[in-house]
Amino acid sequence: MIIVMNPKSNQMQIDDVINVLKNSGLGVHISQGTERTIIGIIGDKSVLRDIPLELMPGVEKLVPIVESFKLAGKTFRPEPSIVNVNGVKIGGKELAIMAGPCAVESYDQIMEAARAVKRSGAQFLRGGAFKPRTSPYAFQGLEEEGLKLLKAARDETGLQIITEVTSEKAVELSIPYVDMFQIGARNVQNFQLLREVGKSMKPVLLKRGSATTIDEWLNAAEYIMSEGNYDVVLCERGIRTFETATRNTLDLSAVPVVKNMSHLPVIVDPSHAAGKAKFVIPLSRAAIAAGADGLIVEVHPNPMMALSDAAQQLSPKDFDSLCSDISKLAPILEREFCYYG
Amino acid sequence: MIIVMNPKSNQMQIDDVINVLKNSGLGVHISQGTERTIIGIIGDKSVLRDIPLELMPGVEKLVPIVESFKLAGKTFRPEPSIVNVNGVKIGGKELAIMAGPCAVESYDQIMEAARAVKRSGAQFLRGGAFKPRTSPYAFQGLEEEGLKLLKAARDETGLQIITEVTSEKAVELSIPYVDMFQIGARNVQNFQLLREVGKSMKPVLLKRGSATTIDEWLNAAEYIMSEGNYDVVLCERGIRTFETATRNTLDLSAVPVVKNMSHLPVIVDPSHAAGKAKFVIPLSRAAIAAGADGLIVEVHPNPMMALSDAAQQLSPKDFDSLCSDISKLAPILEREFCYYG
Amino acid sequence: MIIVMNPKSNQMQIDDVINVLKNSGLGVHISQGTERTIIGIIGDKSVLRDIPLELMPGVEKLVPIVESFKLAGKTFRPEPSIVNVNGVKIGGKELAIMAGPCAVESYDQIMEAARAVKRSGAQFLRGGAFKPRTSPYAFQGLEEEGLKLLKAARDETGLQIITEVTSEKAVELSIPYVDMFQIGARNVQNFQLLREVGKSMKPVLLKRGSATTIDEWLNAAEYIMSEGNYDVVLCERGIRTFETATRNTLDLSAVPVVKNMSHLPVIVDPSHAAGKAKFVIPLSRAAIAAGADGLIVEVHPNPMMALSDAAQQLSPKDFDSLCSDISKLAPILEREFCYYG
Amino acid sequence: MIIVMNPKSNQMQIDDVINVLKNSGLGVHISQGTERTIIGIIGDKSVLRDIPLELMPGVEKLVPIVESFKLAGKTFRPEPSIVNVNGVKIGGKELAIMAGPCAVESYDQIMEAARAVKRSGAQFLRGGAFKPRTSPYAFQGLEEEGLKLLKAARDETGLQIITEVTSEKAVELSIPYVDMFQIGARNVQNFQLLREVGKSMKPVLLKRGSATTIDEWLNAAEYIMSEGNYDVVLCERGIRTFETATRNTLDLSAVPVVKNMSHLPVIVDPSHAAGKAKFVIPLSRAAIAAGADGLIVEVHPNPMMALSDAAQQLSPKDFDSLCSDISKLAPILEREFCYYG
Known part of the structure; x- marks a missing residue:
């Protein structure tokens, strides 16, 4: 999951998001673009299920990177099932x-x-x-x-x-x-x-x-x-x-x-x-x-x-x-x- | 319901459809257009539920005229319900x-x-x-x-x-x-x-x-x-x-x-x-x-x-x-x- | 723009993508997740218009972060136009x-x-x-x-x-x-x-x-x-x-x-x-x-x-x-x- | 084309529609159902192009029976074109x-x-x-x-x-x-x-x-x-x-x-x-x-x-x-x- 911050978000808001993630035991990767800051999340995102990150001040949107299913996916089993x-x-x-x-x-x-x-x-x-x-x-x-x-x-x-x-x-x-x-x-x-x-x-x-x-x-x-x-x-x-x-x-x-x-x-x-x-x-x-x-x-x-x-x-x-x-x-x-x- | 016959349908096919309808106790209205024959059905169409008219030879399509619901419709109760x-x-x-x-x-x-x-x-x-x-x-x-x-x-x-x-x-x-x-x-x-x-x-x-x-x-x-x-x-x-x-x-x-x-x-x-x-x-x-x-x-x-x-x-x-x-x-x-x- | 690498991509493929970006004069931010590597792009993405990154070996998908329009957007003019x-x-x-x-x-x-x-x-x-x-x-x-x-x-x-x-x-x-x-x-x-x-x-x-x-x-x-x-x-x-x-x-x-x-x-x-x-x-x-x-x-x-x-x-x-x-x-x-x- | 009259339409409204059709040189076929009257139109409907029948009092809807295209249709040419x-x-x-x-x-x-x-x-x-x-x-x-x-x-x-x-x-x-x-x-x-x-x-x-x-x-x-x-x-x-x-x-x-x-x-x-x-x-x-x-x-x-x-x-x-x-x-x-x- 990637968190895209609003172009108008300030450092305090960015820090707040980072703190929530770190307090949940997740790794964080900050990417400072020319217009926006993007925060990558590293670790098991299931701990985030109940945290409404999209409501935190300064957050523009969340972009999922990995599919939401596990057992049905190819990562779980790469070969076709019979x-x-x-x-x-x-x-x-x-x-x-x-x-x-x-x-x-x-x-x-x-x-x-x-x-x-x-x-x-x-x-x-x-x-x-x-x-x-x-x-x-x-x-x-x-x-x-x-x-x-x-x-x-x-x-x-x-x-x-x-x-x-x-x-x-x-x-x-x-x-x-x-x-x-x-x-x-x-x-x-x-x-x-x-x-x-x-x-x-x-x-x-x-x-x-x-x-x-x-x-x-x-x-x-x-x-x-x-x-x-x-x-x-x-x-x-x-x-x-x-x-x-x-x-x-x-x-x-x-x-x-x-x-x-x-x-x-x-x-x-x-x-x-x-x-x-x-x-x-x-x-x-x-x-x-x-x-x-x-x-x-x-x-x-x-x-x-x-x-x-x-x-x-x-x-x-x-x-x-x-x-x-x-x-x-x-x-x-x-x-x-x-x-x- | 209206039955639209295929432009190539012949009189025998038209008669077959009419007979099925009449045998089900329905009234029938024939409209002979320049290209097609159209058969209107008069009476309670629920008796037709189990007759696949659309499969009869010469039938092109069925056109429903009245809604399929009854109790939810305005014909059943014209005034707004509270x-x-x-x-x-x-x-x-x-x-x-x-x-x-x-x-x-x-x-x-x-x-x-x-x-x-x-x-x-x-x-x-x-x-x-x-x-x-x-x-x-x-x-x-x-x-x-x-x-x-x-x-x-x-x-x-x-x-x-x-x-x-x-x-x-x-x-x-x-x-x-x-x-x-x-x-x-x-x-x-x-x-x-x-x-x-x-x-x-x-x-x-x-x-x-x-x-x-x-x-x-x-x-x-x-x-x-x-x-x-x-x-x-x-x-x-x-x-x-x-x-x-x-x-x-x-x-x-x-x-x-x-x-x-x-x-x-x-x-x-x-x-x-x-x-x-x-x-x-x-x-x-x-x-x-x-x-x-x-x-x-x-x-x-x-x-x-x-x-x-x-x-x-x-x-x-x-x-x-x-x-x-x-x-x-x-x-x-x-x-x-x-x-x- | 964010580049999501395939879970099976290898380091050489990741390096190839990074080199293409750097050669185009763009900044690059690598985020190494538990399952995937994600590459953030920093700078004016218009130089990328003609580079089919999505075809490079190991690339799974591109995720746009910023809108594709400029003059019509709020970043260009935050106040309502009359x-x-x-x-x-x-x-x-x-x-x-x-x-x-x-x-x-x-x-x-x-x-x-x-x-x-x-x-x-x-x-x-x-x-x-x-x-x-x-x-x-x-x-x-x-x-x-x-x-x-x-x-x-x-x-x-x-x-x-x-x-x-x-x-x-x-x-x-x-x-x-x-x-x-x-x-x-x-x-x-x-x-x-x-x-x-x-x-x-x-x-x-x-x-x-x-x-x-x-x-x-x-x-x-x-x-x-x-x-x-x-x-x-x-x-x-x-x-x-x-x-x-x-x-x-x-x-x-x-x-x-x-x-x-x-x-x-x-x-x-x-x-x-x-x-x-x-x-x-x-x-x-x-x-x-x-x-x-x-x-x-x-x-x-x-x-x-x-x-x-x-x-x-x-x-x-x-x-x-x-x-x-x-x-x-x-x-x-x-x-x-x-x-x- | 078929004209479906509203269940509440009266005879004068039905007659008005019939007159408009006849005055345009079209044949008319009336089908009196248990709930509604349906009027079939016989002849070249192109004369109706500029008559807003759907606005006439008592009309509920028009149901087209024949396609709106001619040269592209099978009636015009039944065999596949090469x-x-x-x-x-x-x-x-x-x-x-x-x-x-x-x-x-x-x-x-x-x-x-x-x-x-x-x-x-x-x-x-x-x-x-x-x-x-x-x-x-x-x-x-x-x-x-x-x-x-x-x-x-x-x-x-x-x-x-x-x-x-x-x-x-x-x-x-x-x-x-x-x-x-x-x-x-x-x-x-x-x-x-x-x-x-x-x-x-x-x-x-x-x-x-x-x-x-x-x-x-x-x-x-x-x-x-x-x-x-x-x-x-x-x-x-x-x-x-x-x-x-x-x-x-x-x-x-x-x-x-x-x-x-x-x-x-x-x-x-x-x-x-x-x-x-x-x-x-x-x-x-x-x-x-x-x-x-x-x-x-x-x-x-x-x-x-x-x-x-x-x-x-x-x-x-x-x-x-x-x-x-x-x-x-x-x-x-x-x-x-x-x-x-």
């Missing part, structure tokens, strides 16, 4: 593909979806049992009944199950049924929930919020990791911008940027960003080409009959075509993906 | 001023803050017992101990107590101690939490999220109201934009816009938007001039010693000066505010 | 009100508008002769014919004339007819045009672009000022955000923020931000309460007949009511405004 | 690669850059002679001298020359030297300039502005096309959002979205969006995978010595590696690219 979900690895050479319907609707629907996505090469089945919806009058999910259907699909297909949890109660209910938790965009700063999934010690897919900076997103990962659970996979799913032609603006730059700042794996959700099935395939290809470790894609056995987000769900046929594309792209990008088509 | 918190009214002629520290820190701190804000004319004491913080390593609040201190401040001063709740457990714990719940910006789409404060039947201050449209915000209010709790006050607190000179961009247009769409009272939080105490006073004056029904302002007996958000908390002296300004502005705007200074 | 337009002052105690139609349409229209706004207290008549329109098929302005009509209105009423210029040719054509140039939001980074109005030595109203940061806006002012023309007035008119309920999001925080960074006067255009006449009055009041030095408001003698932006133009009656409000707010804010109503 | 620049085609099967330094700096620099990018397969040389810079004190380009150097590079290598023009004067000066004009992001709504490049009848690369919606961008293309010049290529280069980890947020969704709305070719500029060379390669791959018709990439023979935007320019070696990647991706995407490496 998250292991019952033997399926995310972040290694193999691309991870998660697919399935927006919401679990019925036994037949989830089974048909599971078989279809398995057939094309997906390793994970996704499906919502607890649905956060903008309107209180929209379909809110089958809850525990949905979890049971997901487990039935795992028992038959061997796919790993990932599902969104939206409350502490949902975490508790889901533990026996699922292999990986998903924290949705709207809950990325629901800190109580982050702690809960942290404590669960199950792998967590952490979606970026629609207005979450990369720094805040990695701090959200830090909440989970600070409970001892390091199995966090990040998921870019679009941010909110002025452009309304797509539901959200998929920020694919986030893939290389996060890989430059963090050791955690990053996958991409093209379905929620695009909002329309016809844009999902080109954006999926682009995500893999940008270096993503995998995808989470909405696939419905019959999109016309879907109870939520119908417009953005791929048909099994389109998903198969996507997997075929991915299998051709993978070797060029030094990745692997096993397409059974 | 929320009554133990006799203190929000949304009537009198301006409601809520003030107090970011976080409850100690008996002395909260008592000193309470006496100071009461002296200048505030009717509500704010203070956080559960603090949502970006970093897991920052101060997270005194929790139930903080609630007890707030109650002690109410017992002495008679101020109404408002505090943020961040989880179902926090709601449960807070019920005996507080007069009004606050839902913070990060939880505006934590739907489970919205339902909980709805069920509590206590008045709720609902902050806008930093990336929440006005339409989504009113839908969030709808979640609370759909549980039978109509005592909702909205609070604009800044949205996230590309501009970084302020923490958030205070959207004061939201005040007249919301008053045009909804009957609910709207207040403004200038502290979180500005992020700096020196901008709080001009923005508070602007909020009142824009037609806000009140303010929620951070005031700390000694901002230099605050454990969180120090830079944006007003001193009691600055707050008194703000209240004096408000008392002069009020009559020009046909409002009332009783300043004791 | 821009004098033929005796009418902007930035002093008196509020400056500019009003008139979006576009000049006819002799009768501009005369009627001029008389009406003069009557209520405006000191400036606005009216577009060159209209930048999103679609090439929309009305583009009367050009020189419009300028003549504006001059006729000045001759009769004594109002100062302000008009937007959109090209070098428009600047040249307008010089004999107008008292103040307006640079519109879309041209805030049309640097050639900024230089032209700088050379003209006429006062300039510089609107903020819809995606322009405050720092870029002040740099745009710097372009004009670097030609020797210091008579620049800034105008906040709304920025582009995700919210679509208003045409743009009026950023009233920009008023106190700019006043904290610059000596230039700041006025507000509530008409373009709101996009609807009914929101113009509350936002105008808010702008003045936030500390703006004036307003530029669209007023049309008969909004129903306007050829452009009809929805956002006030009627003379509404404008009169706004001026009456302003005259009551002014003394509370220690400003003056002479309302003749 | 822009032919002296035999080099953009928008066909072959990918178009434009590369070269941010600014033309010297004979040696531009020659070395031209030879390098030619060697790897680029068909176009880019290089700025007129540089729009945020600060008036930054390097502004060699102007005509730069144009001559670009021509010399074409004479030797046969590369097509593309350069940015920032004013009418720059257009005039550039005509004899260059093969394709570039309109930069800051000038996307400099309508005078758009008309000038339209009149020149040279092919134009039109960058999206950092706050330009896709609809506005296509309207900007319409300005050029309405002068009779249909040789327009669109270029996505990142939009301004709240995220500051990259200079701009590259909106790759824009590629399939524009291809769905327009027949014009679309290429991508990953350099300005990323702002850092290390992110340019993954984003280039992603752009091609998303379906872009080509790339425009900054390449400098010695980025360490660049006079502008040093951090984002690739070295010839990195560019060669990028071209090698592109040549491997092309066949998978049913495109062609001739890499000479």
Whole structure:
């Protein structure tokens, strides 16, 4: 951290700041510029957490130099992490593909979806049992009944199950049924929930919020990791911008940027960003080409009959075509993906 | 809702759409333009919730005409609502001023803050017992101990107590101690939490999220109201934009816009938007001039010693000066505010 | 400027950076932290403009400490500037009100508008002769014919004339007819045009672009000022955000923020931000309460007949009511405004 | 266009609106809903341009149904356009690669850059002679001298020359030297300039502005096309959002979205969006995978010595590696690219 003093600050004010820092056990480095004095702080800045330096007379601003997260950062672990979900690895050479319907609707629907996505090469089945919806009058999910259907699909297909949890109660209910938790965009700063999934010690897919900076997103990962659970996979799913032609603006730059700042794996959700099935395939290809470790894609056995987000769900046929594309792209990008088509 | 057909759609596709609508018991109005056919829907659109019209062949897009919320809208109640918190009214002629520290820190701190804000004319004491913080390593609040201190401040001063709740457990714990719940910006789409404060039947201050449209915000209010709790006050607190000179961009247009769409009272939080105490006073004056029904302002007996958000908390002296300004502005705007200074 | 070295940088890399700086005649201050080395630069950084320090091995990032603009900043001139337009002052105690139609349409229209706004207290008549329109098929302005009509209105009423210029040719054509140039939001980074109005030595109203940061806006002012023309007035008119309920999001925080960074006067255009006449009055009041030095408001003698932006133009009656409000707010804010109503 | 009447509008108001439409020669379709009346307009809406329907009593809002652009849209030309620049085609099967330094700096620099990018397969040389810079004190380009150097590079290598023009004067000066004009992001709504490049009848690369919606961008293309010049290529280069980890947020969704709305070719500029060379390669791959018709990439023979935007320019070696990647991706995407490496 650097403290920039106001051009009008006097020596007494500068001395006061220095004294506060030294009394906190920190080292201090003074740099006297032509216009301003700058004070560098040396040592563990966490002791400063409760000292409002920016209010001290003569202080103009504080400039952070080091990131605010620790466990999620590359300083903590320089090599990429691989998250292991019952033997399926995310972040290694193999691309991870998660697919399935927006919401679990019925036994037949989830089974048909599971078989279809398995057939094309997906390793994970996704499906919502607890649905956060903008309107209180929209379909809110089958809850525990949905979890049971997901487990039935795992028992038959061997796919790993990932599902969104939206409350502490949902975490508790889901533990026996699922292999990986998903924290949705709207809950990325629901800190109580982050702690809960942290404590669960199950792998967590952490979606970026629609207005979450990369720094805040990695701090959200830090909440989970600070409970001892390091199995966090990040998921870019679009941010909110002025452009309304797509539901959200998929920020694919986030893939290389996060890989430059963090050791955690990053996958991409093209379905929620695009909002329309016809844009999902080109954006999926682009995500893999940008270096993503995998995808989470909405696939419905019959999109016309879907109870939520119908417009953005791929048909099994389109998903198969996507997997075929991915299998051709993978070797060029030094990745692997096993397409059974 | 209006369905816009693709210029290339054929009569069979148009007939299919019409049949789906009629089979759902809806009326249909066909408008044959020079380029496109447009189909208007007449009747209760809620029956369409589960029919993915946008996927039907030949359909180009759906255009909503009516808002998605009901209870929060002016069609439901054309006259402004007044929320009554133990006799203190929000949304009537009198301006409601809520003030107090970011976080409850100690008996002395909260008592000193309470006496100071009461002296200048505030009717509500704010203070956080559960603090949502970006970093897991920052101060997270005194929790139930903080609630007890707030109650002690109410017992002495008679101020109404408002505090943020961040989880179902926090709601449960807070019920005996507080007069009004606050839902913070990060939880505006934590739907489970919205339902909980709805069920509590206590008045709720609902902050806008930093990336929440006005339409989504009113839908969030709808979640609370759909549980039978109509005592909702909205609070604009800044949205996230590309501009970084302020923490958030205070959207004061939201005040007249919301008053045009909804009957609910709207207040403004200038502290979180500005992020700096020196901008709080001009923005508070602007909020009142824009037609806000009140303010929620951070005031700390000694901002230099605050454990969180120090830079944006007003001193009691600055707050008194703000209240004096408000008392002069009020009559020009046909409002009332009783300043004791 | 501060150079933050990568945690993995070695001493040779640090020495290389230091040598480049010293060879450029700059002073250097090294701060050895626990994790990183930070290099402060002392002296005139303009010699560094052409040296890509961020590409040198071992450099992690550059952190600017001082603003990039000079003449527009408070270091150059700590006291507020007053821009004098033929005796009418902007930035002093008196509020400056500019009003008139979006576009000049006819002799009768501009005369009627001029008389009406003069009557209520405006000191400036606005009216577009060159209209930048999103679609090439929309009305583009009367050009020189419009300028003549504006001059006729000045001759009769004594109002100062302000008009937007959109090209070098428009600047040249307008010089004999107008008292103040307006640079519109879309041209805030049309640097050639900024230089032209700088050379003209006429006062300039510089609107903020819809995606322009405050720092870029002040740099745009710097372009004009670097030609020797210091008579620049800034105008906040709304920025582009995700919210679509208003045409743009009026950023009233920009008023106190700019006043904290610059000596230039700041006025507000509530008409373009709101996009609807009914929101113009509350936002105008808010702008003045936030500390703006004036307003530029669209007023049309008969909004129903306007050829452009009809929805956002006030009627003379509404404008009169706004001026009456302003005259009551002014003394509370220690400003003056002479309302003749 | 659809007119939505207010729920409180009365029959007389509805009749007034209908009469205005009929008197303008338009057909009218009334749809009487349970809550509101909706009026559909049939015929050429351009006659309505100057009638402020939104101000008529009882009107709540207007809902546009058809896009505002014509020549740029798919209704005008359903098949993809191919822009032919002296035999080099953009928008066909072959990918178009434009590369070269941010600014033309010297004979040696531009020659070395031209030879390098030619060697790897680029068909176009880019290089700025007129540089729009945020600060008036930054390097502004060699102007005509730069144009001559670009021509010399074409004479030797046969590369097509593309350069940015920032004013009418720059257009005039550039005509004899260059093969394709570039309109930069800051000038996307400099309508005078758009008309000038339209009149020149040279092919134009039109960058999206950092706050330009896709609809506005296509309207900007319409300005050029309405002068009779249909040789327009669109270029996505990142939009301004709240995220500051990259200079701009590259909106790759824009590629399939524009291809769905327009027949014009679309290429991508990953350099300005990323702002850092290390992110340019993954984003280039992603752009091609998303379906872009080509790339425009900054390449400098010695980025360490660049006079502008040093951090984002690739070295010839990195560019060669990028071209090698592109040549491997092309066949998978049913495109062609001739890499000479």
